[in-house]
Amino acid sequence: MRKPVLERYPLPLRVLHWLLALLLAMQFTLGFVAEYGAVRWSEALLRLHFRLGMLILALTVLRLCLRLVMSMPAVDTEEPPGV
Template identity: 65%
Template sequence: MHTMNRRPSTRYPLPLRVLHWGLALLLVLQLTLGFAAEYWTTRKTSDVLLALHFRLGILILGLMLLRLTLRLASSVPPAAEHLSRWRRCLQGSAHSLLYLLVLALPLSGHVIWVWMGADRTLFAGIQVPALFVPPDDETGRALAWYVHVYGAWLLSGLVVLHVVAAWHESLQEHAFVARRMGFGRSGLDQSETK
């Protein structure tokens, strides 16, 4: 009996790639909505934008939980061998912080939203559960606000660094990140054509 000896793919599975790019677009939109509501619009427009911001945040939280579940259940390409150990460590830390922030921001936003007594309806009468009753002491609300606002600025900075690092990587001869995320030919494809 003949078995084919194939090397593992150098690309992430398609569902993870779709979620990556979908979440990337939604995060840019979400950050723009949040900053516009906070700094660039009138109070009336701000209220409308914040309602959209809340709904989009819940969608992002759900998609991020799905992405984490798929990531843990999927076989993914090994880390980049061409990077030094400290760069791999830095890359891993940055990705972990991105994941943490993308989860923490919707959760802190939910806390703020519940504390405000705002409408938690998503669509067609479906409501996001409150999960808690706000106490008289507003320390929790203030803490959630700090996490949400400063986390949004930190996430914005990390997204910019992530894009710059990915762009720089894509210009390199090995273009490791570009191949992993679905651009160009995978390492397996290239080795089979030689």
Template identity: 70%
Template sequence: MDRYPCILRVLHWLLALMLALQFVLGFGAEYGAARVSEALLPLHFRLGVMILGLTVLRLCLRFVMPTPAADPGESPSLRRARSAVHGVLYLLVLAVPVSGHVIWVWMGADRSLPGGFEVPALFVPPEDETGRAVAWYVHVYGAWILLGLVGLHILAAVLRQRARRDGFITQRMGFKRLQREERGS
């Protein structure tokens, strides 16, 4: 197999767009005026719940669906580094929304979603706010680390494609095949 299955590619790009929007919403909520923050925070929460759900779905599918084989020319240390970065990316994409949920519950904020669903609280905040502070640090610093790792992920893919000139990104994400099919019709 030379590319990821269609559903994994769609989820990859959908999550990439959602994460970019989420970062903008979070930044605006954190540094915007009070009225801007009040308007953005509920959107930020709801989008975070969607990102968490889609990431869990993507991980489940990733474990059961075939994926492209590793590049045989890649060194074992590079392969381990790539796997570690992907693991940390997944960990952060799960930890940041979960920590956001903890903060949201601690705030006593509305956890309703479109369609009349409500995200369960899962805990009752204790009097001591240490957990809230820890969740805030995980959420904020985790988001910045996630942004940096996404940048490294993009840079690594682009540099690999430029170094080998083999259409790595378009091949793995399935665009190359679409181009060949369009030329043939």
């Protein structure tokens, strides 16, 4: 059975994409502040940084699994191949 051809990526994949982008920005910020910011909060920030990293890993695995299962948009044949 063939999967239907879509014009856009499915909503769950789009939501996970932008959620992961936001979480990664938070992850970099937490790591930077924990390393160079307030010394008294650095241990707590590093623990939060680690937990956030585990959440990002789990959401990335979920996103990859959904990507394998869900239908994807057709490839545009008129677009030149990537460099």
